[in-house]
Amino acid sequence: MPIRQLPDELINKIAAGEVVERPASVVKELVENAIDAGATRVRLTTAGGGLTLIRVEDDGVGMDEADLRLSVERHATSKLSADDLDDIRTLGFRGEALASIGAVSTLSVASRPAGAASGLRIEVDRGRKGEVHPQPMNRGTVVEVRELFGAVPARRKFMKSERSEGAAITDVVRRLAMANPEVHFVVEGADRSPLNWPGHSGEGALSARLMQVMGADFADNAVPLALSRHGVVVAGLAGLPTYSRANSLSQLYFVNGRSVRDKVLLGAVRAAYADFLFRDRFPAIALFLAIDPGEVDVNVHPAKAELRFRDAGAVRSAVIRSISEALAAAGFRAASTVADDVLQAFRVPEMAEVMPGEARGFAADVTSFSPRPMPAASGFAGFAEPSARFDPLPTSADAEAEFPLGVARAQMFENFIVAQSGESLLLVDQHAAHERLVYERFKAALAEGPVASQAHLIPVVVELTEDDCARLEAAAPTLERLGLYLERFGPRAVAVRETPALLGQADVTGLIRDLADGLAEWDDVAVLSDRLEAIIGRMACHGSVRSGRRLRIDEMNALLREMETTPHSGQCIHGRPTYVELKKRDIERLFGRTR
Ligand code: ADP
Ligand code: MG
Numbered sequence: 001m002p003i004r005q006l007p008d009e010l011i012n013k014i015a016a017g018e019v020v021e022r023p024a025s026v027v028k029e030l031v032e033n034a035i036d037a038g039a040t041r042v043r044l045t046t047a048g049g050g051l052t053l054i055r056v057e058d059d060g061v062g063m064d065e066a067d068l069r070l071s072v073e074r075h076a077t078s079k080l081s082a083d084d085l086d087d088i089r090t091l092g093f094r095g096e097a098l099a100s101i102g103a104v105s106t107l108s109v110a111s112r113p114a115g116a117a118s119g120l121r122i123e124v125d126r127g128r129k130g131e132v133h134p135q136p137m138n139r140g141t142v143v144e145v146r147e148l149f150g151a152v153p154a155r156r157k158f159m160k161s162e163r164s165e166g167a168a169i170t171d172v173v174r175r176l177a178m179a180n181p182e183v184h185f186v187v188e189g190a191d192r193s194p195l196n197w198p199g200h201s202g203e204g205a206l207s208a209r210l211m212q213v214m215g216a217d218f219a220d221n222a223v224p225l226a227l228s229r230h231g232v233v234v235a236g237l238a239g240l241p242t243y244s245r246a247n248s249l250s251q252l253y254f255v256n257g258r259s260v261r262d263k264v265l266l267g268a269v270r271a272a273y274a275d276f277l278f279r280d281r282f283p284a285i286a287l288f289l290a291i292d293p294g295e296v297d298v299n300v301h302p303a304k305a306e307l308r309f310r311d312a313g314a315v316r317s318a319v320i321r322s323i324s325e326a327l328a329a330a331g332f333r334a335a336s337t338v339a340d341d342v343l344q345a346f347r348v349p350e351m352a353e354v355m356p357g358e359a360r361g362f363a364a365d366v367t368s369f370s371p372r373p374m375p376a377a378s379g380f381a382g383f384a385e386p387s388a389r390f391d392p393l394p395t396s397a398d399a400e401a402e403f404p405l406g407v408a409r410a411q412m413f414e415n416f417i418v419a420q421s422g423e424s425l426l427l428v429d430q431h432a433a434h435e436r437l438v439y440e441r442f443k444a445a446l447a448e449g450p451v452a453s454q455a456h457l458i459p460v461v462v463e464l465t466e467d468d469c470a471r472l473e474a475a476a477p478t479l480e481r482l483g484l485y486l487e488r489f490g491p492r493a494v495a496v497r498e499t500p501a502l503l504g505q506a507d508v509t510g511l512i513r514d515l516a517d518g519l520a521e522w523d524d525v526a527v528l529s530d531r532l533e534a535i536i537g538r539m540a541c542h543g544s545v546r547s548g549r550r551l552r553i554d555e556m557n558a559l560l561r562e563m564e565t566t567p568h569s570g571q572c573i574h575g576r577p578t579y580v581e582l583k584k585r586d587i588e589r590l591f592g593r594t595r
Contacts, residue, residue: 023050049162181209503543
């Protein structure tokens with residue numbers, strides 16, 4: 001076949017395939033245009049998940065007749081003045097959206113600029129441009145897209161259900177609304193529940209908008225980000241580690257007001273939370289980055305959802321730093337939803353369950369939040385061994401009010417400290433808390449130089465596989481920095497001479513086995529120094545006051561006081577909460593005392 005120049009109609013259809021993937025991408029382009037036009041109010045109406053109708057109405061600057069005719073042409077844009085792709089300050093710039101949408105739908109664009117007596121309207125029907133007609137309307141622009149992909153049955157087949165297309169549209173609007181808190185957004189249609197987010201201005205605008213979009217729950221369990229460093233400005237809200245999620249859907253990234261997916265940002269957030277979260281948990285975060293437009297290339301993706309930073313290192317370190325600082329400032333705060341979860345676990349027993357001799361029903365219920373199952377009580381035998389310690393303490397209301405984590409009152413099940421602080425009851429997981437304290441002490445000690453060790457009179461010999469021994473031997477110099485001295489002891493054993501003083505009476509065999517497992521997992525000993533924190537994490541686990549150890553009241557109080565002054569002590573190193581707080585009024589709620 002000879003080469004031929006493709007007709008415009010076909011070119012537009014091909015381009016449409018890139019820009020207009022699904023109804024949500026149309027919504028994105030149209031709402032971005034409204035924002036670029038300086039709208040203060042955007043109203044979106046959809047039908048049939050956007051496949052039947054998408055209508056976007058704005059009160060922006062509008063277009064005169066010449067612009068209106070040009071707007072639906074390919075590569076026609078008002079947003080690139082100096083032919084300079086390095087200084088893009090608008091959301092659009094490619095001049096492709098309206099032309100592409102018009103190629104695969106029935107498109108109508110009506111507009112009335114300031115000063116014009118009335119509006120004008122142009123229609124594009126599956127790539128065929130119509131005439132301009134008068135249209136009575138308010139100032140601004142109304143774009144209607146009907147029967148999207150009606151002429152492209154192949155594409156229509158790929159659409160998901162109306163409901164999931166509708167949900168994708170909502171997601172797009174959410175992101176645009178977050179990035180533009182001053183704009184009033186209204187979303188409506190027979191296919192959805194309506195949204196109405198009035199605009200905000202001034203200082204608290206962003207947090208007010210995040211509250212609307214992400215919900216008060218997130219706002220209550222997040223800390224504000226604020227950092228400006230080497231030309232990178234970070235703002236937003238970072239969720240507390242205890243408020244983590246099982247997937248990354250609650251992570252929203254914005255660069256210069258544009259919602260993006262970006263590996264650099266994702267990686268930086270992951271790194272910032274590495275201390276607190278297991279691999280399979282994801283923090284919730286809304287991160288806003290402002291950076292000189294010349295420092296970022298947004299033209300690497302047709303829908304502009306991806307970008308490239310010129311100095312990824314600077315961006316990464318600014319993001320990590322801002323999150324670390326914010327989380328450290330949050331100190332021992334744990335997620336408030338943790339207490340809610342606890343309340344859910346309590347259940348008022350049904351009448352049948354509290355019948356004499358039928359205590360099992362209640363006991364079974366208790367196991368849903370107790371760390372190990374309790375045997376069903378038979379008679380009073382279950383009470384013969386008290387598992388709670390009471391050390392009545394001279395009550396001092398002052399002391400309670402003074403300490404955020406309160407004053408210890410009792411220890412339950414040899415692991416949970418019961419404390420009272422003002423109007424709150426606190427339950428502290430002593431093992432989890434101590435693990436975090438040891439971890440943080442370790443990190444602080446390491447920053448000062450090699451960690452102090454204590455010698456064992458008789459070296460502890462630990463038997464392992466040959467591979468494990470070899471890996472431990474290779475890691476010995478690194479481990480020595482952490483206060484752990486060991487050497488090879490025959491083909492399948494190592495002898496441990498000294499252990500970190502911080503760990504106290506550690507279970508050396510368990511510790512070494514666990515480290516060997518870790519080394520096998522990480523394997524590449526060359527980068528072991530990057531793994532120091534992971535190694536410390538494993539060590540801290542073994543030095544901890546294991547559950548099952550009785551503590552005196554003064555030991556419990558010492559633990560609480562140390563938690564209050566230790567960063568991140570609201571979560572153990574695996575991201576689980578170290579304590580839960582029940583407000584007096586929550587407890588009253590349990591007993592139906594509230595009205
Ligand atoms: P781009 O946004 O990349 O410039 P589009 O195809 O989305 O390309 O729009 C083409 C042009 O039409 C824009 O540059 C703008 O001048 C004009 N335009 C589109 N939508 C609107 C609107 N809602 N209000 C005012 N002008 C608009
Ligand atoms: Mg555009």
